[in-house]
Amino acid sequence: MNKLTVGQMIAIGAALLVLLCFFFPWVELNFLLASTNLSGFQLAIGSGPGGSSAPAMPSLFLVPLSMIGVLVIAAICLSSQGSASQLKSIAGLLLIAAGGISTLVILFQYFNLNQQFNQNVLGMIAQKMFSYSFGAHGSLVASASRPRRP
Numbered sequence: 001m002n003k004l005t006v007g008q009m010i011a012i013g014a015a016l017l018v019l020l021c022f023f024f025p026w027v028e029l030n031f032l033l034a035s036t037n038l039s040g041f042q043l044a045i046g047s048g049p050g051g052s053s054a055p056a057m058p059s060l061f062l063v064p065l066s067m068i069g070v071l072v073i074a075a076i077c078l079s080s081q082g083s084a085s086q087l088k089s090i091a092g093l094l095l096i097a098a099g100g101i102s103t104l105v106i107l108f109q110y111f112n113l114n115q116q117f118n119q120n121v122l123g124m125i126a127q128k129m130f131s132y133s134f135g136a137h138g139s140l141v142a143s144a145s146r147p148r149r150p
Contacts, residue, residue, distance in 0.1 A: 008074055015068075015098075018143055036049040043109075
């Protein structure tokens with residue numbers, strides 16, 4: 001067994017954090033006297049509060065899938081024996097790409113939603129009832145915290 005490098009430990013920790021945060025609240029909707037939270041998973045499948053349907057954002061599934069890919073790459077690098085320097089150099093690029101994909105998907109959804117809100121007056125009013133929660137911020141920060149080398 002090979003010993004984990006600092007870069008690999010950071011990659012594994014960040015991937016696990018993103019996977020965990022995907023199921024934490026991402027957005028909070030405030031309606032007069034009540035508020036509700038939606039996780040990244042609920043946003044991706046289009047499941048609103050109380051089982052109501054909402055517009056699905058299936059591209060958000062790239063966030064956990066890319067992090068599962070990071071864990072698989074780290075496991076392959078960890079289990080490889082001896083002369084795996086070429087595999088490890090390619091793995092470094094794949095880890096950076098996975099973090100980049102996650103970051104871009106989250107940012108795209110953020111800017112896309114803000115653009116939809118700003119299309120009319122009703123959207124601007126609805127924007128005041130909407131806020132981002134810990135899950136979205138945690139996933140974004142962990143996705144962007146990819147080391148240069150695994």
